[in-house]
Amino acid sequence: MLFQRSYLFFIAIIQICLLLLSCHDSKKTSPDKKRKIKQIQTQVKRLDSIDPDEVNNAIQELRQIGTSAVPILIEALEHDSVQLRSNSARALPVLGDSSYQAIPALVQALSDKQASVREQAAFSLGLIGALTNIQSSNTNDTLVKQMLPALVITLDDESTAVRSNAASALGMLGEIAIDAVPVLVEALGSTDSNFRADIIAALGLIGEPKSIIIPKLTESLKDESPDVRQCANFHLERLSAINSVVIPP
Structure with missing residues (x-):
């Protein structure tokens, strides 16, 4: 559980960065526009399948x-x-450096009537936002900042899975999500231990301001949930190693 929460963001980002390289290669050839549109439409239709392999192949x-x-x-x-x-939202982050164009549509998808769509939209926003930060530009930065208020609101979604993915997405954005820290801290009052663990992971990944993050992580070492305690300990040690932060005894 700790491995999943602490490293999922980093692994996902690394995988997608590798995928971007092949995306650039694929853009070197330009088949007839109508043929390409038909090809895309065919693969998008496959995303409607209930067969996971069919969906994965379509995304590839x-x-x-x-x-x-x-x-x-x-x-x-x-x-x-x-x-x-849902699967369209899932596919968007792997489509290259123009996937940031989908940010407004994914933000709108956070209001979808189906929780599964909101859940995937939140996670995809985190991935796209993280990649956009890596490939920073003024236009991209503006779009990433536009997603912050929507993700913060989604922390109060009726679905636990959606709330957790919103927290994870904010964590993937890193320090750019610093304005979300007060709301994340308030959400630590949740009775759902999985959600609290995801919030702790997000706070640890955002990392600032340390005057708030470190005390909250330290306080969470006494949480009743082992997952929350382990996650808090991991991020305290990580922040200590990166920033020479002194962890209170």
Whole structure:
């Protein structure tokens, strides 16, 4: 559990960065526009499958196509099919450096009537936001900052899974999500231990301001949940190693 929460963000970001390299290669060839659109539409339709392998294969095909698939996937976020909306949100982060264009649509998807769509939209926003920070530009930074208020509001979603993914997304954004820290701290009052652990992970990844983060992580070492305690301990040790922070005894 600790490994999943502490390293999931880093692993996902590294994997997608590797995928971006092949996306750039795929953009070197430009088949006929109509043919490419038809190819994209075919793969997007496969995202409506209940077969996980079918969906994964479709996402890989879309990854090979690259960023030209982004507009069609954005349209799919408004499809009648819940499965298609959710899997379209899932596919967007792997489509290259233009996936940031989907941020407004994914923010809107946080209000989807189906929790599964909101859950995936939140996580994908975190991934895209993290990648956008790596490939920073003024336009991208503006879009990333636009997602912060929506993710903060989503911390109060009726679904625990959606709330947890919103917290995870804020953590993936790192220090840019510093304005969300007060709300995350307040959410530590939740009775759901899994949610509290995800919040602790997010606070540890945001890392600032230390005057708030360190005391809250230290306080969470006494949480009744082993997952919360382990997560707090991990991030205290990580912050100590990175910033020479003195951990209170």
